[in-house]
Structure formats: C-alpha cells, structure tokens
Amino acid sequence: MRAYWQLTLAQLRIFARNKQVLFFTLLFPVILMLALGSFVGGGNALSLTAGIVDLDQTDGSKTLNNLFDNNEGIETISYKKIETGKEAVENGDIQLLIEIPKGYEASLKDKNQAFSLPVYYNEKNLSASELGLTVVNGIIDQYSKKLVDYQPLVTIKKVGIEALNIRYIDFLVPGIVAMMIMNNNMNGVAGQISAWRERGILRRMQGTRLKASTFIAAQITARLLLNGTQALLVVLIADLIFNINVVGSWLTLIFFIALGTLAFMAIGFIIAGIAKNPESAGPIAGFASFPMLFLGGVFFPISNMPDWIQPIVKILPIAHLSSALRETMNLGTSILQLGTETLILGAWLIGGFVLASYVFKWE
Amino acid sequence: MQNETMVDVKGLVKRYGSFVAVNEVSFKVHKGEIFGLLGPNGAGKTTTIEMLVGLRKPDEGTATLAGFDVQKQVNQVKGVIGVQLQSTSLFELLKVEEILHLYASFYPSHIDIPQLISDMLLAEKRTDRIKSLSGGQKQRLAIALALIHDPNIVFLDEPTTGLDPQARRTLWDIVLRLKERGKTVILSTHYMDEAHVLCDRIGIMDQGELIALDTPTNLVKKLQSTSTVEFRLTNPPEQAWFMEMDGVEEVSIKDTFVQLYTDDLQLALISLIQISAEHNLNIEDLQTRTATLEDVFIHMTGRSLRES
Numbered sequence: 060m061r062a063y064w065q066l067t068l069a070q071l072r073i074f075a076r077n078k079q080v081l082f083f084t085l086l087f088p089v090i091l092m093l094a095l096g097s098f099v100g101g102g103n104a105l106s107l108t109a110g111i112v113d114l115d116q117t118d119g120s121k122t123l124n125n126l127f128d129n130n131e132g133i134e135t136i137s138y139k140k141i142e143t144g145k146e147a148v149e150n151g152d153i154q155l156l157i158e159i160p161k162g163y164e165a166s167l168k169d170k171n172q173a174f175s176l177p178v179y180y181n182e183k184n185l186s187a188s189e190l191g192l193t194v195v196n197g198i199i200d201q202y203s204k205k206l207v208d209y210q211p212l213v214t215i216k217k218v219g220i221e222a223l224n225i226r227y228i229d230f231l232v233p234g235i236v237a238m239m240i241m242n243n244n245m246n247g248v249a250g251q252i253s254a255w256r257e258r259g260i261l262r263r264m265q266g267t268r269l270k271a272s273t274f275i276a277a278q279i280t281a282r283l284l285l286n287g288t289q290a291l292l293v294v295l296i297a298d299l300i301f302n303i304n305v306v307g308s309w310l311t312l313i314f315f316i317a318l319g320t321l322a323f324m325a326i327g328f329i330i331a332g333i334a335k336n337p338e339s340a341g342p343i344a345g346f347a348s349f350p351m352l353f354l355g356g357v358f359f360p361i362s363n364m365p366d367w368i369q370p371i372v373k374i375l376p377i378a379h380l381s382s383a384l385r386e387t388m389n390l391g392t393s394i395l396q397l398g399t400e401t402l403i404l405g406a407w408l409i410g411g412f413v414l415a416s417y418v419f420k421w422e
Numbered sequence: 423m424q425n426e427t428m429v430d431v432k433g434l435v436k437r438y439g440s441f442v443a444v445n446e447v448s449f450k451v452h453k454g455e456i457f458g459l460l461g462p463n464g465a466g467k468t469t470t471i472e473m474l475v476g477l478r479k480p481d482e483g484t485a486t487l488a489g490f491d492v493q494k495q496v497n498q499v500k501g502v503i504g505v506q507l508q509s510t511s512l513f514e515l516l517k518v519e520e521i522l523h524l525y526a527s528f529y530p531s532h533i534d535i536p537q538l539i540s541d542m543l544l545a546e547k548r549t550d551r552i553k554s555l556s557g558g559q560k561q562r563l564a565i566a567l568a569l570i571h572d573p574n575i576v577f578l579d580e581p582t583t584g585l586d587p588q589a590r591r592t593l594w595d596i597v598l599r600l601k602e603r604g605k606t607v608i609l610s611t612h613y614m615d616e617a618h619v620l621c622d623r624i625g626i627m628d629q630g631e632l633i634a635l636d637t638p639t640n641l642v643k644k645l646q647s648t649s650t651v652e653f654r655l656t657n658p659p660e661q662a663w664f665m666e667m668d669g670v671e672e673v674s675i676k677d678t679f680v681q682l683y684t685d686d687l688q689l690a691l692i693s694l695i696q697i698s699a700e701h702n703l704n705i706e707d708l709q710t711r712t713a714t715l716e717d718v719f720i721h722m723t724g725r726s727l728r729e730s
Contacts, residue, residue: 065527069516076515076551258511263567266475266505267528268497422477 062269066277067284074285084247088239088293095235095358096228096301107191108134109155110144119164126202127157132194148181155180155191167206232297233384234357236290240319241351241377243286246344248278248327253340256331256422265421275328275419283320290316294388306391314394315387318404319380325411326376332418351377376407426453428575428606429474433483436469443469445630446483451608451623453574456601458621459610460715465627467610468508471579474608475505488574501529504568506561508579508610514553518544518563521552522570529571542566542596558589565596576600578609582616594620614715624715628723641718647671647683650717651690653708654678668693674720683717 074081111127113120127135136153138144144156156179166174178195180188204211255261264274294312297303305312326347334340352358354368355377364372372378383400386392394401429451436444444466451457459467472478474485476496484491490498512521518539526532539548542562547555555563561581568576578597582590597620600607611617617624618638626634626641634641642648658680664673667682669689674681684690687710698705 061527065524069513069520069524072520073513073515259507260511260513262477263505263507263510263512264528266477266500266503266507267525268500268530269528 062273063277063280066274067280070277070281071285074281084239084243085289085292087242088235089296092228092232092235092293092297093300095231107132107155107187107194108136108153109157109191109195110136110138110147110153111157111159112138112141112144113159114141114161115159115163117164119167120159123159123163123202126198127195130194130198133191133198145179148179151181151184154184154187155195157195173203228301229303229389230360230385231358232294232301232303233388234381236293236316237319237355237377237381237384238352238357239293240286240290240316240380241323241348241355243289244282244320244323245327245330245348246341247286248282248324249330249334249340249344250337252278252328252331253334254337256420257337259422262422271419271421279321279324282324283317286320287313287316290320303388305388307387307393308391311387311394311397312384315380315383315397315400315404318401318408319376319384322376322380322404322407322411325408325415328415329411329418332415332420351375354378356381374403376404379403427451428453428455429457429485429487429608431470431474431483431485434470434473434480434485435482436466436473436478437481442630444473444480447627447630447632448483449625449632449635451606453606454601454604455622456597456607456609456620458617458624459608459627460612460614460617460621460624460719461610461627462612464629466630467627468579470627471577471608471610472507475503475577476500477507501571502574504571504573504576506564506568506576506578506581508583510564512552512560512563512567515551517549517551518555519548521563522566525567525570531572532570533572535570538566538569541599543592556589558585558592561585561589561593562596565593569600573605575606575608578607580610580612582611582613590616614719618715626715626719626722628719633722634718638715641715642713645683645713645718645721647685647717647721648713649684649687649690649710650713651682651684651687651694651708651710653680654706655680655703667697672721681720683713683721 109127111124113124124135124137127133136147138147138156141156141158144153144158147153148156158177158179160177163174163176166172176199178192180192182188252261291313294303294305298305327344330340330343330347334343354361354364354372355375356372357377361369361372361378361382379400383397383404386397386400387394427450429449431447431449434444434447435442447466447470449457459470461467469478473480474487474492476492476499479493484493486492487499488502490502492499513524516524519535522535522538526535539545542565544559544562544566547559552560552563565576565578565581568578581597582593585593594616597607597609609620621638623635623637624641625632634644636644656678658675658678661673661675664670664675664680664682667690669684669686670682670693671685672683674683682690682694691710694705697703
C-alpha cells in the first residue's frame, strides 16, 4: 500500500515538474475551442443581412422599413443608392437588397393593384439568398395580410423539440473535452510507458519486490487525478469564456470524465504493450486516435455521416464519450438514461485492461 | 560463518536462438566476499547477472542466493539482493531523496535514508533532481537504491564504466566499505585494475564461458610466465621466429607491437639483444613488467581484453 501511494506521488511530481507537457496538453484544447468557437461564430450558424434602399421616403415606406428592422431573423443596413447596394450584394457583405421604389405609399392607398418590391440577390450565393428570400417573403406576406385585414384559418406554431437553443460551440466543447481525454490518456500512457521501458526504468523496478499490479494501479490513480482535473479545467474555461452551462449534474459529468479517462488509459496500456519502442508507440497511438477524431463525433455530428460508416462509429469509445458528455452538458440528461454509453465505455475499460494485462511487459 | 555459501550457481545456460550467450557457468561465492566477473563486452557477464537477479530465465541450470532458488522463490530472492544494473536510468524529474523513499516503499523494511545518502556521498545533492547529477553521482545513487532494504547480496553490473578516474576511485572505496559491513558483492567489470583492487576472487569470462576462477594473485601466478618484454618493431617476423628464442614461453604480435612472455626475464632479454644485433632489428620503446590479469586473459584467449 505504501508503494502504491509513493508511486502515485512520484507520478504526480513528474507531471508537475514536466511543465511543458502540462502547459501544452491544457493549451491545445483551449486554443482549439477559441479558434473553432470564434471562427464559426458564437450565435446563429447562418446570419442574414439585407440592404434596404428607401427611394419613397414616406410614412408608408418607413413602416415597411421598421418592419424589417425589428425582425429577428434578419439584419438590415440602409443604402442611399441602388448601385452601392448592388455592389454590397456582389461582394457578399449583404445577402439581399430590397428596393422600395418611389410611389410605394401612393400605390398602397390604391388597393386595387398589388405592388411588387424588387429584391436583388446574388445567384452565386444561392443557399443564403434562397433563405433570405423566404424570410423576406414571409415578412411581406404577413404585412400585406395585415393591410387587407385577412384572417388566416390555418397557421403553424414553431416548437423546438429540445426546447433549447444549442449553438455550435455548445456542441463543440464536449467533443473537445472528449478528444482531450483520448489524447492525454491513450497517447500519454502509450508514450510514457514505452519510453520508461526503453530506458530500463521499468526493468530496474522489476528487480525489486514491487508488483506490476501496484505499479499499474498507481499509474491509473495519478493519471485519473491529473487528466480528470485537466478535463474539468477545460470545462470551466469554456464556462467562463463561452458561457457554456453544464445543464446536467456535475457529478454525472465527472463520472463520464473518469470513465472515459480509464477506458482510454486501458487502450494506452495495450498500445504500450504492443509497441516495440517509444518511436513506434507514437504512430500506433496516432493510427488509433486519428480516425476517432473524425468519426467519433468530436467536430461533426455522427448522424451526418454516411450509413455504411455508422456501425463502426457506434462502437468507438470516443463516440460514446462525446455523446455522454454532450447529453450531460447540453441537455442535462440523467445518468440513468445514459446506460448505453456507460455500458460501452465500461466494456472498453474492462476489455482494455484484460487485454493490457496480457500484453504488458516490464522490458 | 566466513565460509557460508551465499551464492551457488550451477550450470547456467542462456541461448538466444543458436547463439549461446552463457554456457554452463558455475561458481560459488562466500559470505562477505567480493566476487568479480571479468571479461570483455559481450562475454556474458551481464546476462549471467540478469539470470541471477531474476530478470532473465535461464534455459538450463539453477542458482540459489542465500538459500533461495532464483526461479522458484523469486520474491524471497528479491528481498535479499540489491541490484545496480548496467545503464539503468531513473525518473529524471524526481529528487535524490524522493526516489530513495520511493524505492524504500517497495520493500517491507528499509535502512535509514539520511544515513544512506551521506554514506554514498550524496548529502549535498539530497534535494537535487536526478537529471542534474553527474555520472559518478548517478552511479552512487544507483548503488544507494540497491542498498535501501539492507540486502545480503549486492549485484553491481559494471559500476564504473564511463566514469572518470576520480569518480572510479570514490566508487571503489564505497564497494570496499560494503565488504567491511559484511555484504557479499558480485560485480562485473572489464577493467583489470578494478578487478585486481576490489575482488577477493575473480571469474574470467569469455564468449559465454567461465574460463578461469581464482584469486587475482593466484591467477597471475598460474601463468607459466611471470614477466613480459614489450617493444615495437617495424615489420616484425612471424610468431614462431620469436618462440625459438631462449626463455620465451609465449608471443603476441599486434601490428608493430610485440609482447614476449617469460619466466626468466634476464635470459629472454639477453637473447633478444643478441638476436636483434645479429639480424639488425631496430627495437623501439623497449620495456619490461610483471604479468597482470590482462596477461592472464591474453594467455587464455589469445586476445586482449580491449580488442575483443
């Protein structure tokens, strides 16, 4: 038992004194979060900006102008001339240009004839323009119905099924935490153990009465403490910078961070056992982690991936770790409803350590 | 009690494929003795030690340490032996004191750590990181780790390889003090002088075999020739040519360097001078000396320790 504590302490001291590793393992996820988070934009995934050129300058045209201004789905910029507005559309500064021609108010009063507003858009930016046109169409449609006192008989009511507004950054942060857990543990264990073996550090300890199980248990404890803390720190940083709230229970979050840490550590021990030297441990760990980064739902939702890949994705530990973290952080799902994730991560953990104990070598 | 056998090695064999690294090695070491395994690199010294300390499984043969079988009673064996392995590195980022406490925790009991640190002349380095230690200090720390649980038998595998002369002498003192404290020491080395100074008995190993085993003095005595005549000669004649000289027992020629082994130094010198005058040989750097362990090795293998 004394050996276990001493080894855990020694490992924590080694971590604490290896400032460079500590710094970069923490810095990388934070930078990634900042980069991807600000790059994609904090709020709406797609923002619409429309230019308005009011050539009529009457009360009626101002009412219409205000209508666009007050709509949340669209931002407006006023232009004096049609030409400057069209240029902005071409440059992509705005997606649409709405022209309110002279004689708009006069035409409104003459209710016999529908007035048409020219809306300019860039065909090269079709998806944004289409969306913009739909929004503008909706606004105009509603307005004209009001003007003629038309009472619709059927309307729709928009209800988000999660009743939550989830931004990309909300989706991203749990993924990055999962990625960090994978990297630090799988690659970290594989690299360190194989380096220690190469340098004969493990062989020297084999010459003492120390048992392999004590050594491994201490490794696990120290790494769990360190990597668990690091993962929580990243969640806290995300909370402060991006205002990411942990909707669910922190205990559940800690549980999954610990479970993920252990599962990936087990895989790390397997890699350390297979790798003949520290030079090959890196590429083997890379071989395992690289596909997981892309297929594991870290950066993109798994459901966006082709059907044939889905069965593979569904057994990857990272997919379940990121999904469990996401459910807990974004949706506040209770741990009782995350049975599948717990089960699969648990299976990786147990299977991993069983296999690791077969391939573990002191030298 | 002085003759109590602490180490009993019987017919150890280790093969790597068709290569025999250690072949039928047997020896006994008594309590309180410093036993040296002497031989060139690759002679099988390290493999022998590794089999004794339980790091490698012998293919044949057995060994008992303090009465415990190295294969069947591994845990008891580990309790009575201390090991300093060749080229082990330790956790570079830990401090001297910390690693001693760490290794102490691997055993049921341990000796006083501050005392051990000062015995190994590491008091100044107590709170320094292992990374910052010199080669000699690292070696002394490795020996401290080997002694932490007060073992009866200490294995030192090439403890002074790569150290400067000053550091080597410091280490020799430490090894001699181990003997004073009643430890049994088995050390391997490829330095003649080291073996001569430190060891009570020496086993000479070459190509996996133990080719001689005795006290250093007896080993030298067993050479039929007690003295050596050495000189340089451009284009020296064949070995047989020198063998015909009076008093010469053995001849070794390497390029221009000639060594004549003799029991009768005077006779050999006289005949050398006569012959060189007759054949007009231009002898340079002539010197004579008494035989050493190096000569024992050359005599037995026909090769010098350094060249093999």
